[in-house]
Amino acid sequence: MYKVVTKRFLNDSKTICLFEIEAPLVARHAQAGQFVIFRLDEQGERVPVSVAGYDREKGTVTVMVQAAGRSTKMLHTVEEGDYISDFAGPLGKATEMEGLKKVCVVGGGVGCAIAYPIAKEMHAKGIDVTFIAGFRSADIVILKEELKAASNKLIMCTDDGSYGEKGFTTVYLKQEIENNIAQGLPQFDRVIAIGPDIMMKFLADVTRPYEISTIISLDPIMVDGTGMCGCCRVIVDGETRFACVDGPDFDAHKVDFDSLLKRAAFYTDEQNEAAQHICNITGGKRNG
Numbered sequence: 691m692y693k694v695v696t697k698r699f700l701n702d703s704k705t706i707c708l709f710e711i712e713a714p715l716v717a718r719h720a721q722a723g724q725f726v727i728f729r730l731d732e733q734g735e736r737v738p739v740s741v742a743g744y745d746r747e748k749g750t751v752t753v754m755v756q757a758a759g760r761s762t763k764m765l766h767t768v769e770e771g772d773y774i775s776d777f778a779g780p781l782g783k784a785t786e787m788e789g790l791k792k793v794c795v796v797g798g799g800v801g802c803a804i805a806y807p808i809a810k811e812m813h814a815k816g817i818d819v820t821f822i823a824g825f826r827s828a829d830i831v832i833l834k835e836e837l838k839a840a841s842n843k844l845i846m847c848t849d850d851g852s853y854g855e856k857g858f859t860t861v862y863l864k865q866e867i868e869n870n871i872a873q874g875l876p877q878f879d880r881v882i883a884i885g886p887d888i889m890m891k892f893l894a895d896v897t898r899p900y901e902i903s904t905i906i907s908l909d910p911i912m913v914d915g916t917g918m919c920g921c922c923r924v925i926v927d928g929e930t931r932f933a934c935v936d937g938p939d940f941d942a943h944k945v946d947f948d949s950l951l952k953r954a955a956f957y958t959d960e961q962n963e964a965a966q967h968i969c970n971i972t973g974g975k976r977n978g
């Protein structure tokens with residue numbers, strides 16, 4: 691069993707919540723870019739979430755979780771001092787940072803929570819970090835102060851202009867790339883993007899003509915998280931890869947976004963049905 695040491699909602703609308711979990715073995719090995727799979731209880735679904743931070747001395751791992759459906763909404767009801775059944779990891783490969791000097795990290799929505807530890811670690815290593823954080827609206831904005839501290843330059847934008855700049859992250863990424871060219875500044879040697887698949891697809895289109903190396907973190911449906919079930923398969927450079935063991939980071943210019951977007955929509959009906967389902971035995975929605 692794994693104890694919830696800290697619980698804190700990160701935005702006004704309480705859609706994203708931070709949990710610090712006591713998990714010394716995971717904390718000992720966790721690195722930015724990796725993920726864990728938790729289960730609330732023995733009948734619970736396996737839910738993959740990224741490592742948003744870790745404290746090796748305290749033996750804790752931090753995750754930031756958006757209430758997307760049934761399991762994540764149930765997690766949001768867990769309180770400090772409660773225990774969850776499983777917290778397995780770290781899984782997947784850590785984000786590569788070797789040799790980088792100037793990077794643009796782009797986060798979309800809860801993707802900012804996943805991108806934050808990557809930016810923080812790169813900034814601490816002396817890499818020049820520009821962070822572009824995009825949200826639909828002001829009420830779901832997270833990590834304002836943390837992202838500022840983890841970057842040399844922070845651009846926050848919302849689709850409706852209710853916080854920061856108005857518009858999509860793609861606009862500001864292109865603007866930053868063009869600024870580097872116009873001012874004779876070194877160009878980004880990597881763009882790292884994490885967010886909705888559609889955002890990452892369009893960001894890849896922005897960087898392609900400039901030939902800027904672009905890495906995205908994929909979050910396809912995962913079950914075992916160990917490369918056994920094949921559920922998380924993605925096509926990269928014409929080959930089948932498993933996001934849980936070969937990723938979650940992949941070269942954005944080689945990912946087949948059309949098949950990725952089709953697979954992501956595959957279980958929508960079942961997920962909606964599960965969210966509505968009331969168990970005849972327990973009378974509650976949890977694990978019914």
Ligand SMILES: Cc1cc2nc3c(=O)[nH]c(=O)nc-3n(C[C@H](O)[C@H](O)[C@H](O)COP(=O)(O)OP(=O)(O)OC[C@H]3O[C@@H](n4cnc5c(N)ncnc54)[C@H](O)[C@@H]3O)c2cc1C
Pocket residue numbers: 725735736737738739740741753754755756757758759760761762763800803804908909910911912913938954958961962965
């Ligand atoms: C490597 C990885 C890292 C992730 N990191 C984070 C994170 O740091 N914070 C966060 O809020 N979310 C993260 N996610 C997404 C998170 O796993 C899903 O939101 C969660 O599984 C939804 O489950 P649910 O029962 O609440 O919702 P459901 O109603 O079951 O699903 C809602 C949506 O979540 C996605 N989803 C559902 N089941 C899975 C699954 N087993 N694996 C992957 N996606 C699924 C689907 O896109 C679905 O449309 C990550 C996913 C992956 C694969």
Ligand code: FES
Pocket residue numbers: 911912913914915916917918919920921922923932933934935
């Ligand atoms: S989740 Fe089963 S192979 Fe990746």
